[in-house]
Amino acid sequence: MADTEKYNQIKTEEIIDSLDKGQRYNFHNEFTDLHVYEQAEIFTTLDKEQRQRVYQYLTPKELSDTFDAIEDDPEEAVKYFDEMSLKYVAELLDNMYTDNEVDLLGQLDKHKLAKYLGLMDKDKANEIKALLHYEDKTAGAIMSTDFASIVSNQTVSSAMQVLREEAGNAETIYYDYVVNNDKRLLGIVTLRNLLMSDETALIGDIMTTPVMSVKADDDQEDVAKMIRDYNFLAMPVTNYDEQLIGVITVDDIIDVIDEESAEDYSGLAGVDTEEQTENPFKAASKRLPWLITLLFLGMSTASLVSHFEGLLSEASILAVFISLITGTAGNAGTQSLAVAVRRLAVKDDTEQSVVRLIISEVFTGLVIGVVTGIAVTLIVGIWKGNFVLGMVIGLAMMSAITVANLAGSFIPILMDKIGVDPAVASGPFISTLSDLTSVLIYFSIAQVFLKFFITS
Template sequence: MENKQEPTEILNAKLLQALVKGENKVFRKTFLNMHFYDQAQFYLALTDEQRHLLYHILDPHEVGDFFDTIEDDLPEMTELLAEMDPQYAAELLNSMFDDNAADILEHLPKEDVDHYLSLMDKADAIQLRKLLHYDTETAGGIMTTNFVSLRADLTVGQALAELKREADEAETIYYVYLVDADRYLVGVITLRDLIITDNHTKLAEVMTPNVITASVHDEQADVAQKIRDYDFIALPVVDDAQKLVGIITVDDVIEVIDDEAQSDYSGLAGVDVDDVSENPFKAASKRLPWLITLLFLGMSTATLINHYESLLSEASILAVFISLITGTAGNAGTQSLAVAVRRLALSNDDKPKLLRLIGSEILTGLVTGVVTGLTITLIVGIWKQNFVLGLTIGLAMTAAITVANLAGSLIPMLMDKLGFDPAVASGPFITTLSDLTSVLIYFSIAQIFLHAFLN
């Protein structure tokens, strides 16, 4: 084989040499033959000086091609734009798919956005400004306007000819959306179907008329779910007047699914795992707000224990089991929280379902509580040769776990009702809260049985 793949490192070293030695022709030939993603990786590894050399060898459209694959890394992107000639940067943004360009512009100061837009092709600038108008986490915020729409009264042959002309501008040509004279969406046809259909057939005869769509205001998570359910490569987006205004492609949906998963994970952990800075001060500054907030919540537990000091000095054995009870209830609460967050993500917010969820969590809490409580009753009873003490600990454990389970499911549901993301109710929050309830339960029960187990 002539076209054997060279190992990336060797290829990159050769490329770098060509770049710094000013062998522009060699550089262009090799570089432009690479996949956009690999181009981007090479580019991102360059020094400031080397990047400036590259801007002189490649035109903004060629840079835009690989910028389309790395637009997710936003903080870097804006710095990179700033180092370019503004006209160059504007043309680069103009040549990108407009959803990606909008993602970058969203993170720039308003005056920079205005400046870049003023340097662009007017029609494109208007298009981009419209996209910037939508909330980032809605269908409007993630859609692209680089799609192909044709009139349904064309024939398959005419459609294929039109596709050839528009292929370069469109983010995908695999789905072709069909509209009437007023830009109302009337059907969709895949390129697959176009290929296998006779050229003289009218599109209207072979199109799928029931088009699944999203509204510009739909939440991105719902859009992602739709594309997953139907195994689509793209989903058309309509505005309030039901006119076709954009499409969302499957690669954007993957980003959405990943973002949502990261934010759920971060929520449960009580720390933003998307920002994995290695600078200890920066990392600490991300974690401290939750830690200190929860420290104050933890202080109320300490105050509560302090309130029971006379009980503790009378029966210092009670101190031995504080962390066991709070810890186990906290673990159960975390489990319950995670299940509730997951269920809320799956359910469609209908009331009977939510009430059933609470009921089921209370029962699950009771079952796990009773089993764990019986276990600890036996352990403590045998260890301390005191089954009344064992029973006290066991009862407290059962009650503490049941309450923690209830809190773990009630709190995310409450947040959901109040319009917050339920995933923000973090595991650390639930465990710290359940420390408080567990201690209250523990000492209340201990007080009742005090004289029984001290004898």
């Protein structure tokens, strides 16, 4: 792999060199020979002057392939439009796959959008407008309308002819959907099926039916789950009249899976880990809202401790173990939270199984609490030569962990029930909340046993 990387780097340098030297022919050949992903990687590192040359050396159709691959960051991609002529942009957009085209157009302000739509033919413009309408993160928002469809009373060889003609434009020709005259989805034939069938066979006789499909307003995560479970290469999207209106391909689903798992990960840490800015002010401004919110929760804990100041001044030893108890309970609660959130993401839970999950987490907390509680009792007892104190700490730890596990499992489930994404209940939130309950438990227990462990 290191060899490939080095090879790629040398090639990249050569291509940029041709561009700088104005070797139009060389650049054109070398650049268009690359995989579109590599084209995008190179294009996004160019400076403005170099890009201006690219717009001269490549046709809009050629550059449209590159733009199909700058899918990760549509916000950045549309900035290049300002450097191109209106006609160049219009033609470039026209040659992109509709799903990527819509991603880019969705980034523009109304004024610019209207300008580009005005340059398209009316049918295309209406189609784009309809696609722009779908809510973010739905099947409609990620589907492509560039698909090949065949009809059931066609023969295999005539269907193959349709696919040959569509092969240049369709996102996939490996999964071919069968529709009737009303464009209603009837079945599916894979190209593999077609190859294995007799040329004179009728599509209607070899198609698989019923075919699984999704609705345009289905959640993209559900589509991802189906494609993953069934190992499909594509999934058809229908409207409420069961008409085929789009196709979602597996490469787009991989991006969805990546996006969703990055969200889960970010949620757990209480920070958008995809932010990736090196500007500390920008980074801080994104992280502060969550931290300030938790700071207020932390102030409640402080004010609770404040109520126990009398106890603390009598037994300052109690302060020694505050962070031990809050820390361990917070860690256990975070584990519970992560298990519960994943479970909610993976399974379709019933009321019953959700209750079982909470009970299981609370009992797990109890077992963990008993083990760590006994360990702490012994350690503190020996260290401070005071087993009553040890027992207070141990008992507090056991109770605090059990409560933290209850919170860690109950809160995401509650959020899921009321329709909030449970991934928002971050580790920091659970551990800050558990600080509050842990301190309350700790000092309440200490208060009860105060006269038994104070030796002075």
